[in-house]
Amino acid sequence: MSAHLSEWTLRRLHVGELPDAESQRAREHVAACAECHGVLAGLEANQARFEAEVPFERFASGVERVLKEGQAKSSKPRLNGLLVAVAATVLLAVAVRPLLSESPAGNRLKGGASAELRIGGKGDQRSVQPGDTEELLPGEQIRLGYVAGTHKYVLAVSVDEAGEVSSLYPESGPSLPVEAGAGKHWLPDSVEFTPGGYERVVVVLSEKPLEAEAVAAEARRAWEAAGRKVETMTSLGLDGEETHWLLRKP
Ligand SMILES: [Zn+2]
Structure with a gap:
């Protein structure tokens, strides 16, 4: 297993800002690495909490x-x-x-x-x-x-x-x-x-x-x-x- 992904890379992956090839590599890493998977899950949970603060009407x-x-x-x-x-x-x-x-x-x-x-x-x-x-x-x-x-x-x-x-x-x-x-x-x-x-x-x-x-x-x-x-x-x-x-x- 290569080095872990930086938090910056995980954030960009999370937001969909990584170029396709890089995004593909990052996803493969996350799928195989419990640690990076955990960081990404944390970012997702933070976003859910953040959005729950303010209800936007449809x-x-x-x-x-x-x-x-x-x-x-x-x-x-x-x-x-x-x-x-x-x-x-x-x-x-x-x-x-x-x-x-x-x-x-x-x-x-x-x-x-x-x-x-x-x-x-x-x-x-x-x-x-x-x-x-x-x-x-x-x-x-x-x-x-x-x-x-x-x-x-x-x-x-x-x-x-x-x-x-x-x-x-x-x-x-x-x-x-x-x-x-x-x-x-x-x-x-x-x-x-x-x-x-x-x-x-x-x-x-x-x-x-x-x-x-x-x-x-x-x-x-x-x-x-x-x-x-x-x-x-x-x-x-x-x-x-x-x-x-x-x-x-x-
Ligand atoms: Zn990792």
Whole structure:
């Protein structure tokens, strides 16, 4: 038996990133090696636990709900250029497959605060590291979570390639008060973006409530200041702690 596979190789095998020939060799090794088989099984179990944290509605049922409600009331949940899938009761079956970074929980802000962007609802769930760029697959949605720490308010906004700003949470008015409890809280519903180009998502935890309209204006200014390139935008300059992620939409 040759040397064991590195954990990196096993992770790539797990996520399906190995080239065919290498993947074939790795699978043969895993089939014959209890130790590597154990490591791979651990990665799969981690992914299952990770996905069980956040139930993503099935995309199809979410859309059905959206369309029906849209016909009935035409109020929510379409807002400029994006679609908010309302919570449905069908939970996505946990797929014991891809991807997990060792600490999926995202960034660390002061006072133990953090924010997390989770992609799911179609493919395998994954968390995006703040500051990273991640590809969305067709039909995938995001959910946003936070640990408030000492912050009292939370707000989320996104900016697309054309500089169009969407107020996600709340859609208008002041920031949402954080939920009680020290643990991680998930903002309600999942969000699906209209396809094409980049979308920057920003969560702002703050001491005082911010106004969605004012934040949208700041985001637009930041986009202008970045040469109208959403990819290169940095801080929105808000009075709070910002966490940014960049998504590449299908
Ligand atoms: Zn081995």
